[in-house]
Amino acid sequence: MxxxxxxxxxxxxxxxxxxxxxxxxxxxxxxxxxxxxxxxxxxxxxxxxxxxxxxxxxAFDPQIKIEATEGKSFIYSSEMASAIKSTEGVDIITEVIEDYAYVRYRDADMVVIIKGVSDNFLDQNRIDSAIVGGELKLHENGLNYAIIGRGVQYTLSIMPGTDVYPLQVHYIKDVKSGSLDPSKLYSRKNILPGSVFAIEKNYDENYIFVPLNFARELLDYGDKRTSLEVKVKDDYKINDVKKELQEKLTAQFKVQNNEEQHADxxxxxxxxxxxxxxxxxxxxxxxxxxxxxxxxxxxxxxxxxxxxxxxxxxxxxxxxxxxxxxxxxxxxxxxxxxxxxxxxxxxxxxxxxxxxxxxxxxxxxxxxxxxxxxxxxxxxxxxxxxxxxxxxxxxxxxxxxxxxxxx
Structure with a gap:
């Protein structure tokens, strides 16, 4: 059972x-x-x-950037300019002077990075789509205009396009100790805010673009440049042009494409x-x-x-x-x-x-x-x-x- x-x-x-x-x-x-x-x-x-x-x-950085391997700046000679211009595939060469400066607008102030660029910078069309206020320009009617980041605009409460208040730019000079003349401790120039760009927080809160001559006179750089920014022609490969430029400029300069500029x-x-x-x-x-x-x-x-x-x-x-x-x-x-x-x-x-x-x-x-x-x-x-x-x-x-x- x-x-x-x-x-x-x-x-x-x-x-x-x-x-x-x-x-x-x-x-x-x-x-x-x-x-x-x-x-x-x-x-x-x-x-x-x-x-x-x-x-x-x-949008912010160039296709190819040329900097000195040692030191902060280098002398941009006519021989160097000819060597770069003769490189096949090079379209635009923008001269750059970049350094820290103290800026003041009405009652507000801050420390920014001044980036002086030659007039052909606008021809590269890198920040055209990033302009959120004002008119994109570096010169007009004999006046200099600055392109400021949106973070700088908020900090200084700037209204672009208004010619009432200029932006005061101060640069501390490297003078010998013991000088009693305050005017020799720094240089100062005024510039009008022309437009505002918005790309990325780190750039927006720190950068101001100014004409190259303005930066050269303010920072007293003369023939020195901190970098060169190269735009490549559409029919050429960036790495091929970069390789040829590196061969011409030798080891005294480092030539980097966009990825190498942010390799880390x-x-x-x-x-x-x-x-x-x-x-x-x-x-x-x-x-x-x-x-x-x-x-x-x-x-x-x-x-x-x-x-x-x-x-x-x-x-x-x-x-x-x-x-x-x-x-x-x-x-x-x-x-x-x-x-x-x-x-x-x-x-x-x-x-x-x-x-x-x-x-x-x-x-x-x-x-x-x-x-x-x-x-x-x-x-x-x-x-x-x-x-x-x-x-x-x-x-x-x-x-x-x-x-x-x-x-």
């Missing part, structure tokens, strides 16, 4: 075990999918931030992206441990079936392949869903802006996102590696049931 009960109980427990294994498998698939989607989203945000920084720096920042950003990728890969590995338990329980539950396969001539390699394939189905299935989910969310953010920056003064209204094929490839490769690692041990355990005693 008890025999049917034990048979039914054994069947019920076996069925419950199978259901439990299926639940763990589905849970593992879901965890892998969520972790994969999160990794794709985070990496895409890093790509978007990098693209945003590049666009901001491209880009390296830091890529390093952060690498650590984020490693951290999420570990999270993905931890989430994939459920696959290990599911395959281990499956090996225990199917030990009789495994013994039958051995009796029919199956080898250890075949049994391992079966369990490795089972792990691959769970893991790669979750990865496929995660890649689609992450890609869809990034696409929606790119086109519809699901998540905003949450700040009125931010450069962009929504979080920048840019998907890259390499991120999908590296993520898939990481998942494949983790799957092989996780599935190998249960596959080895399954090969132990090769005895007829398990039948």
């Amino acid at each position: 008890n025999l049917p009960f034990f048979i039914a109980r054994k069947y019920f427990l076996s069925k419950r075990k199978r259901n439990f294994i299926n639940v763990i498998s589905l849970l593992s698939l879901g965890i892998v999918a969520i972790c994969t989607a999160a990794l794709i989203i985070v990496l895409s945000v890093f790509n978007g931030l990098e693209g945003l920084l590049r666009s901001l720096y491209t 920042l880009y390296k830091l950003l890529n390093l952060e992206k690498l650590f984020v990728f490693i951290a999420f890969s570990f999270i993905l590995a931890i989430g994939s441990i459920n696959i290990f338990f599911a395959l281990t329980m499956l090996a225990l539950d199917k030990k009789k079936d495994i013994s039958v396969l051995y009796a029919m001539g199956a080898s250890n390699a075949l049994i391992k392949k079966i369990f490795m394939a089972e792990g691959a189905i769970i893991s790669l299935g979750g990865a496929f869903l995660g890649l689609i989910l992450g890609g869809t969310i990034c696409w929606l953010q790119q086109n519809y802006g699901l998540i905003s920056m949450g700040m009125e003064t931010s450069v962009l209204e929504n979080y920048p996102v840019r998907m890259a094929l390499n991120d999908f490839i590296y993520t898939s490769g990481s998942i494949i590696f983790i799957t092989l690692l996780i599935s190998y041990r249960p596959a080895v355990i399954a090969t132990r049931y090769n005895s007829a005693s398990n039948l």
